[in-house]
Amino acid sequence: MRERSAAERIRDFQEVPLGYTPEQAIEEAKRCIQCKNPKCVGGCPVEIDITGFLKFVAEGDFASAAEKIKETNALPAICGRVCPQEDQCEKECILGVKGEPVAIGSLERFVADWERESSPRPSTRYARSGHPSPSKMERGMNFDDSRKKGVRIAVVGSGPAGLTCAGDLARLGYQVTIFESLHVTGGVLTYGIPEFRLPKAIVNLEVEYVKSLGVEIKTDMLVGNVYTIEELLKEYKAVFIGSGAGLPKFMNIPGENLDGVYSANEYLFRVNMMKAWQFPEYLTPVKIGKRVAVVGGGNVAMDSARVSLRLGAEEVTILYRRTHDEMPARKEEIERAVEEGIVFKILTLPIKYHANNEGWVSEAECIQMELGEPDSSGRRRPVEIPNSNFKIPIDTVIVAIGNSPNPLVPHRTPNLKTEKWGGVIVTAAGLTSIPGVYAGGDIVRGAATVISAMGDGKVAAKAIHSFLGPTK
Amino acid sequence: MFKIIKKEKLNESVTRLIVEAPHIARAARPGNFVVVIPAENAERIPLTIADADKERGTISIIFQIVGATTRVLDSLKVGDEIAHLLGPLGVPSHIAKYGTVVVIGGGVGIAEIYPAVKALKSAGNKVIAIIGARCKDLLIFEKELRTESSELKITTDDGTCGRKGFVSDELKDLIASGEKIDLVIAVGPVPMMKVCCDVTKAHNIRTVVSLNPLILDATGMCGICRVTVGGKTKFACVEGPEFDGHEVDFKELTERLKAYKDVEKRADEHVCRLLSNG
Numbered sequence: 194m195r196e197r198s199a200a201e202r203i204r205d206f207q208e209v210p211l212g213y214t215p216e217q218a219i220e221e222a223k224r225c226i227q228c229k230n231p232k233c234v235g236g237c238p239v240e241i242d243i244t245g246f247l248k249f250v251a252e253g254d255f256a257s258a259a260e261k262i263k264e265t266n267a268l269p270a271i272c273g274r275v276c277p278q279e280d281q282c283e284k285e286c287i288l289g290v291k292g293e294p295v296a297i298g299s300l301e302r303f304v305a306d307w308e309r310e311s312s313p314r315p316s317t318r319y320a321r322s323g324h325p326s327p328s329k330m331e332r333g334m335n336f337d338d339s340r341k342k343g344v345r346i347a348v349v350g351s352g353p354a355g356l357t358c359a360g361d362l363a364r365l366g367y368q369v370t371i372f373e374s375l376h377v378t379g380g381v382l383t384y385g386i387p388e389f390r391l392p393k394a395i396v397n398l399e400v401e402y403v404k405s406l407g408v409e410i411k412t413d414m415l416v417g418n419v420y421t422i423e424e425l426l427k428e429y430k431a432v433f434i435g436s437g438a439g440l441p442k443f444m445n446i447p448g449e450n451l452d453g454v455y456s457a458n459e460y461l462f463r464v465n466m467m468k469a470w471q472f473p474e475y476l477t478p479v480k481i482g483k484r485v486a487v488v489g490g491g492n493v494a495m496d497s498a499r500v501s502l503r504l505g506a507e508e509v510t511i512l513y514r515r516t517h518d519e520m521p522a523r524k525e526e527i528e529r530a531v532e533e534g535i536v537f538k539i540l541t542l543p544i545k546y547h548a549n550n551e552g553w554v555s556e557a558e559c560i561q562m563e564l565g566e567p568d569s570s571g572r573r574r575p576v577e578i579p580n581s582n583f584k585i586p587i588d589t590v591i592v593a594i595g596n597s598p599n600p601l602v603p604h605r606t607p608n609l610k611t612e613k614w615g616g617v618i619v620t621a622a623g624l625t626s627i628p629g630v631y632a633g634g635d636i637v638r639g640a641a642t643v644i645s646a647m648g649d650g651k652v653a654a655k656a657i658h659s660f661l662g663p664t665k
Numbered sequence: 666m667f668k669i670i671k672k673e674k675l676n677e678s679v680t681r682l683i684v685e686a687p688h689i690a691r692a693a694r695p696g697n698f699v700v701v702i703p704a705e706n707a708e709r710i711p712l713t714i715a716d717a718d719k720e721r722g723t724i725s726i727i728f729q730i731v732g733a734t735t736r737v738l739d740s741l742k743v744g745d746e747i748a749h750l751l752g753p754l755g756v757p758s759h760i761a762k763y764g765t766v767v768v769i770g771g772g773v774g775i776a777e778i779y780p781a782v783k784a785l786k787s788a789g790n791k792v793i794a795i796i797g798a799r800c801k802d803l804l805i806f807e808k809e810l811r812t813e814s815s816e817l818k819i820t821t822d823d824g825t826c827g828r829k830g831f832v833s834d835e836l837k838d839l840i841a842s843g844e845k846i847d848l849v850i851a852v853g854p855v856p857m858m859k860v861c862c863d864v865t866k867a868h869n870i871r872t873v874v875s876l877n878p879l880i881l882d883a884t885g886m887c888g889i890c891r892v893t894v895g896g897k898t899k900f901a902c903v904e905g906p907e908f909d910g911h912e913v914d915f916k917e918l919t920e921r922l923k924a925y926k927d928v929e930k931r932a933d934e935h936v937c938r939l940l941s942n943g
């Protein structure tokens with residue numbers, strides 16, 4: 194796929210890949226050998242009919258390709274951009290055994306973008322493609338429309354899990370209200386993933402689409418504090434909790450509370466959500482130093498590092514305790530980070546931050562690691578090399594080592610059962626320990642992916658429908 | 666939503682707004698706060714819910730104009746709408762029958778103690794309120810607190826009203842007088858809270874403080890509000906803002922409050938320019 198050069202793109206927040214031309218897309222889709230028993234589909238958490246949509250692309254029928262994708266995935270423009278394809282659909286593609294797998298994600302993105310650009314208004318766009326017409330989900334259910342009228346359902350959180358669940362339920366005819374605690378919708382899609390990876394215009398369009406289905410979104414509403422789940426159940430027949438991850442993890446090492454040490458969430462929230470890069474027109478500041486250290490090796494770490502570069506940092510270093518091979522970030526983004534000049538210090542673990550006279554962080558003291566035996570996740574465990582301490586001069590630290598599920602709703606809902614680490618416990622259908630209350634996404638899985646959050650939202654919508662629908 | 670019903674200048678730098686927010690008024694408890702975004706381009710700032718009227722569906726907030734966002738908030742007029750208001754937030758104050766409770770408010774903190782004083786009094790406590798400010802003109806809520814508390818003591822730095830000195834002096838004397846104190850609550854600037862804690866620690870009197878760290882999302886997501894209490898990191902927006910004062914690392918809190926001082930000044934100058942250009 195065409196990309197903007199590293200030198201050009203680090204000066205702004207615009208998207209990095211430019212996407213396929215129609216010719217390129219057709220050519221790439223033609224590489225698919227249309228397996229009888231396509232492995233790729235099994236790798237997609239929402240089971241897109243990949244063979245089907247690729248066939249349409251190869252024929253140049255992009256409208257039908259879009260329709261095909263949307264039978265199971267309402268947010269293709271987003272998934273095509275942020276799915277970890279190399280661990281999902283493309284990992285399973287048969288062509289990947291000997292050579293390059295088909296670029297399924299990029300093609301999905303192309304189709305979604307083509308559709309958006311050729312029909313800019315969400316309502317007509319989806320009406321034309323009959324979004325989805327009718328979906329697999331609806332076809333499987335006979336449901337008398339008149340019974341759905343006035344059946345209200347509450348959704349907590351407007352991230353991918355909440356939006357998907359709300360959208361599916363609205364299409365089934367329910368009256369859905371989303372409660373969102375922030376002043377802006379979209380969850381991590383808005384406050385976390387930066388513009389150059391996921392343009393906010395695309396996220397907004399998807400939110401507008403969900404609204405056009407009749408979903409009401411109430412922002413500035415913290416469920417748990419404003420209304421408890423118990424109170425919601427008095428007004429709504431079912432509740433879906435999609436409150437996502439919160440609570441940034443820290444390493445609990447000395448100096449972590451010094452000025453200049455951010456959690457990635459704080460840092461990205463200031464930039465993406467509060468538009469700190471437009472300070473002082475926007476009043477929320479962010480302070481980015483000359484030398485930035487980012488701790489971690491996931492998507493969040495890559496995003497923080499690349500944002501820092503775009504905000505004018507001179508040197509950005511990723512500190513990661515394992516090696517490149519173990520980094521959980523999308524491969525593409527690691528490659529782009531390298532191209533953009535991010536320094537990778539692997540097998541490096543910070544153990545202490547030192548301050549200057551003004552109490553601002555000035556040095557990261559690190560210890561060198563080596564790889565030992567594999568741990569429970571199958572990755573080789575990093576072990577410290579004794580007496581290998583060294584210091585790197587820095588003036589900003591961004592800690593990106595993960596988030597725990599947001600504890601607020603569980604705290605205020607005594608009967609809601611959670612795992613020790615905070616995840617809400619659900620059945621395969623997304624049902625929690627409280628009848629009528631479902632959950633999905635990061636609040637259940639811990640920090641996971643956009644597509645798995647969407648998958649959970651779908652499963653829960655279906656379960657809510659069979660809980661409320663046919664029998665009552 | 667969030668229409669300003671009433672606006673009142675309590676003194677030259679402190680304003681009270683009564684704002685329409687029925688869902689917040691309904692759920693608000695003493696000790697809760699709200700996040701206010703006065704205009705779309707402004708910051709998210711935390712302000713204590715100074716009063717809530719469930720019937721009218723309004724809350725009141727009282728704030729001191731110290732920087733850009735409080736200045737923008739103060740530029741709004743009756744009938745204007747606040748862009749965003751989120752609440753109630755934080756863990757409410759623990760209201761119970763303790764016996765004798767001394768509630769101390771400094772500066773704009775005086776407004777913040779008012780709901781607690783009222784609630785503690787109706788829970789059957791003897792409530793001694795100590796309030797302090799730099800000078801007489803900056804004292805607020807004197808009349809209200811006089812009616813609501815069992816006893817009111819006033820200090821000013823310059824002696825223009827009440828005793829010349831600090832609230833902590835009054836606290837020391839109260840302890841020395843042999844008054845049996847079961848709980849102290851202190852709300853105000855960090856140095857004031859710290860001194861009060863030093864005083865009570867020597868006498869082993871339980872002391873609750875309401876911390877005012879920097880706040881961003883206020884829903885437990887960003888971690889900027891972290892404070893060290895008893896050697897552990899706590900997120901003040903969801904686990905506080907009230908903590909055991911004897912366990913708080915005030916030095917760290919002071920340092921963390923300075924993080925944006927220099928750039929905040931630029932924001933304030935920007936807002937001043939905009940407001941003076943009308």
Ligand SMILES: Cc1cc2nc3c(=O)[nH]c(=O)nc-3n(C[C@H](O)[C@H](O)[C@H](O)COP(=O)(O)OP(=O)(O)OC[C@H]3O[C@@H](n4cnc5c(N)ncnc54)[C@H](O)[C@@H]3O)c2cc1C
Binds near residue numbers: 352379382387415416
């Ligand atoms: C910087 C970053 C980069 C990432 N990159 C990728 C990537 O490239 N690919 C990928 O697949 N995944 C990525 N992820 C992970 C992915 O974004 C998440 O797994 C996904 O967003 C989870 O969706 P969700 O709907 O469960 O939660 P969220 O997106 O977190 O949404 C939850 C929403 O609920 C709201 N909320 C919380 N509590 C309450 C409450 N009490 N009342 C009302 N509302 C509430 C929150 O404000 C939020 O809007 C990334 C995450 C981050 C932080």
Ligand SMILES: Cc1cc2nc3c(=O)[nH]c(=O)nc-3n(C[C@H](O)[C@H](O)[C@H](O)COP(=O)(O)OP(=O)(O)OC[C@H]3O[C@@H](n4cnc5c(N)ncnc54)[C@H](O)[C@@H]3O)c2cc1C
Binds near residue numbers: 698711933
């Ligand atoms: C839970 C909580 C409740 C609060 N309740 C009230 C209240 O009821 N009334 C009220 O007037 N204020 C209250 N505050 C403080 C108030 O939030 C700040 O004054 C406000 O955020 C300043 O915003 P600004 O943009 O106008 O000023 P800024 O430009 O952000 O700051 C101006 C100056 O004030 C300092 N400052 C900023 N935030 C704070 C803070 N939290 N504490 C101390 N100094 C700070 C800055 O370092 C700077 O020097 C509360 C704070 C918290 C955390």
Ligand code: SF4
Binds near residue numbers: 236237278298301
């Ligand atoms: S949604 Fe994600 S996993 Fe599924 S086909 Fe698209 S890119 Fe692959």
Ligand code: SF4
Binds near residue numbers: 224228234287288297
């Ligand atoms: S596995 Fe690869 S080649 Fe086979 S159908 Fe899927 S995308 Fe095409």
Ligand code: FES
Binds near residue numbers: 879903
């Ligand atoms: S203000 Fe963000 S976690 Fe408390």
